[in-house]
Amino acid sequence: MSEKTGHNWNAVVRMGLLGGAVAIYLCLAGLVGTFSNRAMITGILSLGHTMLVLAGLGTGFLAARRAPGGGVQTVIAGALAGAILGAMLALLVIVGNVVNLRAVMLQASPELYQLLTFGLGVAGFWAPMLMGAVLGAAASLIYVLPPTIRRSLIWGLASLLVWGLFAGLLRTPMLNGVLSGLARFLFGPDGLTPIGAVITFALFAGGSAIWQQRGTAVRQRVAEMPDTPRRTLLVSLIAGGLIVVILLPQALGPFVAQVIAYVALYVLMGLGLNITLGFAGLLDLGFVAFFAVGAYTVGLLTSTAEYGIAQWSFWAAVPFAVVLAMLAGAFFGLPILGIRGDYLAIATLGFGEIIRILAGSDLLKPILGGPRGILNIPKPIDGLAPGHPLAGPNQIYYLALIFAALVAFVATRLRHARLGRTWMAVREDEDVAEALGINLVQTKLWAYMLGAAFAGLSGAIFAGLVGSIFASSMQLFVSINVVSLIIVGGMGSIPGVALGAVFLIGLPELFREFSEFRYLIYGYALIAMMLRRPEGLLPSRVIRRELHVEAESEAEASNVAASESSAP
Amino acid sequence: MHASWVERLTDLSISAFLWTFRVVVVLVVVVGSILTLAGGKYSSAQWLDLLTSGITTGSIYALIALGYTMVYGILRMINFAHGDIFMGGAFGGYFTAQALLQSGFLNQSPVTSLISIVLIILVAMAVATGLALIVERIAYRPLRTAPRLVPLISAIGASFVLEYSFRGFFGPGIYAYPTVEVLDQNVPVSFLPMKWVDVLVIGAAIIMMAGLYLIVMRTKMGKAMRAVSEDKDTAALMGIDVNRVIVMTFAIGAAMAGAAGVLYGLTFRQVYFFTGFIPGIKAFTAAVLGGIGNVPGAMAGGLFLGVIESIGPTLFLDGLNVPSPNQLKDVIAFTLLVLVLVFRPSGILGERITQKKA
Numbered sequence: 001m002s003e004k005t006g007h008n009w010n011a012v013v014r015m016g017l018l019g020g021a022v023a024i025y026l027c028l029a030g031l032v033g034t035f036s037n038r039a040m041i042t043g044i045l046s047l048g049h050t051m052l053v054l055a056g057l058g059t060g061f062l063a064a065r066r067a068p069g070g071g072v073q074t075v076i077a078g079a080l081a082g083a084i085l086g087a088m089l090a091l092l093v094i095v096g097n098v099v100n101l102r103a104v105m106l107q108a109s110p111e112l113y114q115l116l117t118f119g120l121g122v123a124g125f126w127a128p129m130l131m132g133a134v135l136g137a138a139a140s141l142i143y144v145l146p147p148t149i150r151r152s153l154i155w156g157l158a159s160l161l162v163w164g165l166f167a168g169l170l171r172t173p174m175l176n177g178v179l180s181g182l183a184r185f186l187f188g189p190d191g192l193t194p195i196g197a198v199i200t201f202a203l204f205a206g207g208s209a210i211w212q213q214r215g216t217a218v219r220q221r222v223a224e225m226p227d228t229p230r231r232t233l234l235v236s237l238i239a240g241g242l243i244v245v246i247l248l249p250q251a252l253g254p255f256v257a258q259v260i261a262y263v264a265l266y267v268l269m270g271l272g273l274n275i276t277l278g279f280a281g282l283l284d285l286g287f288v289a290f291f292a293v294g295a296y297t298v299g300l301l302t303s304t305a306e307y308g309i310a311q312w313s314f315w316a317a318v319p320f321a322v323v324l325a326m327l328a329g330a331f332f333g334l335p336i337l338g339i340r341g342d343y344l345a346i347a348t349l350g351f352g353e354i355i356r357i358l359a360g361s362d363l364l365k366p367i368l369g370g371p372r373g374i375l376n377i378p379k380p381i382d383g384l385a386p387g388h389p390l391a392g393p394n395q396i397y398y399l400a401l402i403f404a405a406l407v408a409f410v411a412t413r414l415r416h417a418r419l420g421r422t423w424m425a426v427r428e429d430e431d432v433a434e435a436l437g438i439n440l441v442q443t444k445l446w447a448y449m450l451g452a453a454f455a456g457l458s459g460a461i462f463a464g465l466v467g468s469i470f471a472s473s474m475q476l477f478v479s480i481n482v483v484s485l486i487i488v489g490g491m492g493s494i495p496g497v498a499l500g501a502v503f504l505i506g507l508p509e510l511f512r513e514f515s516e517f518r519y520l521i522y523g524y525a526l527i528a529m530m531l532r533r534p535e536g537l538l539p540s541r542v543i544r545r546e547l548h549v550e551a552e553s554e555a556e557a558s559n560v561a562a563s564e565s566s567a568p
Numbered sequence: 569m570h571a572s573w574v575e576r577l578t579d580l581s582i583s584a585f586l587w588t589f590r591v592v593v594v595l596v597v598v599v600g601s602i603l604t605l606a607g608g609k610y611s612s613a614q615w616l617d618l619l620t621s622g623i624t625t626g627s628i629y630a631l632i633a634l635g636y637t638m639v640y641g642i643l644r645m646i647n648f649a650h651g652d653i654f655m656g657g658a659f660g661g662y663f664t665a666q667a668l669l670q671s672g673f674l675n676q677s678p679v680t681s682l683i684s685i686v687l688i689i690l691v692a693m694a695v696a697t698g699l700a701l702i703v704e705r706i707a708y709r710p711l712r713t714a715p716r717l718v719p720l721i722s723a724i725g726a727s728f729v730l731e732y733s734f735r736g737f738f739g740p741g742i743y744a745y746p747t748v749e750v751l752d753q754n755v756p757v758s759f760l761p762m763k764w765v766d767v768l769v770i771g772a773a774i775i776m777m778a779g780l781y782l783i784v785m786r787t788k789m790g791k792a793m794r795a796v797s798e799d800k801d802t803a804a805l806m807g808i809d810v811n812r813v814i815v816m817t818f819a820i821g822a823a824m825a826g827a828a829g830v831l832y833g834l835t836f837r838q839v840y841f842f843t844g845f846i847p848g849i850k851a852f853t854a855a856v857l858g859g860i861g862n863v864p865g866a867m868a869g870g871l872f873l874g875v876i877e878s879i880g881p882t883l884f885l886d887g888l889n890v891p892s893p894n895q896l897k898d899v900i901a902f903t904l905l906v907l908v909l910v911f912r913p914s915g916i917l918g919e920r921i922t923q924k925k926a
Contacts, residue, residue, distance in 0.1 A: 025733075028736070028737055029733050030737075031736065104663055104738075105737055105738070106738055107736065107737065281717075283720070334582055334585050334586070335585070335586060335589060335906065336906065336909065339909050343856070343909055346646065346853075346905065346909075347905065347910075350849075350902035350905045350906050351906065353849075353898060353899075353902055354898075354899050354902050357895065357896065357899050358896075358899060361896060361899075362891040362892040362895060363892075363895075363896065365891075439578075441578060441579070441582065480724065480728075483721070483724075484724075487721055517732065517736070519728045519731070519732045520728065520729060520732035520733060520735075522725070522728050523724075523725040523726065523727070523728030523729035523731075523732065524725065524729060525725070526721055526724060527706070527707045527722050527726060527729065529721075529725075530707075530711060530718050530719070530721055530722040530725065531707075531722070534714060
């Protein structure tokens, strides 16, 4: 019995070995070493160590779940798995001191070994083992605790992680204001101060405990509210959010404003691809082509430098950019509309690459400037004094925000319109849709053209933001970024696009020290998303239903009462 | 009445558009070729040179394409990470070659060179196979019954993970493959502008493809593979361990890609974490060209693509006075991909599959 369900010592040992492999991978891929320069808790814990600690805790937790018996056995299982993990790291240190691993693995450096042994060198090989055992045991203790306390502890730890990451970012703007004392008290140069860590942990663990006691009651009360006050609550929440969004760049300074402008730009592009991919189900990996068309159109029409042809204002050029991008959508869409599924992805990827190569080639150099690009593109609102609230990236932020809101509105309306419903029908089943009298070519073409138009708009704003365009900005990565943010956010869902952009574009931009590992984390995020939550973080209802047919119908019956009472 | 009129007009304009597309491509190819050949700028030796390098690159594409085709044939899934498996093989080969170079075995005599190369290729195959099995286990196997977009995106994620893990392991720098002196010498046949490395690449590719063909056509495992690609459920009912067959397919495809990685390294003399991307896409193009799911097709498609890519820029574009036509090599390859997908989705040798709902 116990062997069948995987509750035995073998499984525990295997868990430890797996955790060790993961930990060694983290070390050798450079994550631990690179992030050891960044503190989570100033002077105590670096981010590099945090990753190993998390690996240890996770391994211990999963091993505890596989323990053959309860109580002491669980704790032993956690400690054992953690110790195995530590032993593998110790082995790495010992082997690394005998053999020159560095000839192959760049990261297998003496610094890494010092990190792993807490500065003790080879003689301290026992240190990671002991640490692993302690962490594993701690995790298994968390596992055996009653759920309320367990959840509170996990919340506390998770909040430490989040605040530790954000501390540096929050500290800089706070130092200038009335909150500077608080900022110094809680946040170090990066990471939390030890006192800050204790306070954060206590606050969030306590908060979680209270919410677990009272949460259902609060939710119940909101649900039972009469319609009018509930609407007031909703409206005031939205209005509050809006004010935050508007004041954000003013409060957090130009760097953050630039990052948010970037996010808004990607939201715009994401909304465009959301029509093609999310609504109509056409995977386009060459979306950057339309972005390029928009950007180059604005560049050519407005630039005051070498390749500019008209020197128009930004506003006169934007409609042209959008229309041209739309035409490009038709031009590229027409030949490949008959292609299905994955083939479409590859064909569009080919188109994207063709555009990028052509834009940077000598062939089009007399028109597009080749690799040197187009320079001196004026800002949308030009000639403002440097101190003006709309100078610099701020105006792009507001511009992108306004356009994003507009496009989101259009997209919502489209989705519920006849066209939107035909898109969904085509996405669900082309053959059935065709049998129902839907003209596949027209439907898909519209999806393509509208998606392209939004991407063109985004490209136009990008040209205004950066002030110059190069063929090298039109990398395939832009397309992949957009696809990823839609997938992570939730296909077909408009709030999902915004959330995905914040996660995938905003966070990596904010944490520059991650930039080296940005796409590594992307990759894992995509795989994890597909394995655990293929519908995305904020899915549209239809797609969720589609991806969880069986699970939903089972859960539906039991959840009807709960979901009805908890729906806002 | 009104709607049908509009529809007919759209259909008409679409087919007009497609025809224009065809005519333009044919015009560029024909006129460009005639002008280039009439211009007489290139000697026949130069053409032969281009042809050899095309065949060499094409053989490498063909080897990678086999992995795409086999996996697609069985799972109906584009293994987007396949190019990075190839890169992993190239890295595995690089470190083996480096070790052999340092021990002096690599360039001791032609015989030791040959043994070394076999050894390097075997290590690369093992590394690539290992990588592919890990990727399959983690990123693909749990998604076998999911809608088709899901594994594709997971594969894109796996591709990123492989690329940037290797970047983490070995850094962003470019590693120069060690020189094997024998391979750098010319073949002692006066009219063939080939080095031994070209012979090695072409020869190794032929041997491996022949081996693969025999495996697929003559062994029990090959039979099981063909059965699973026909119909998974029925194959399972016939007592075939579908899971094992799928794993084997990934392993064999990856082994081919790993070998191709070494051949690529020996030909182009460099490898870095992003090496796999472009050859991967090209090889996919080759697989589509030959008709995806079709093993001999992948071989033919690879060779065809390699040759077109090598000769095409000069032949089609030089006569039209396009400046630095070699920049547009990839444009030709991708245009070819789109052309095949649009006008002959079945590929050169394959069955009609892009429109078929699998």
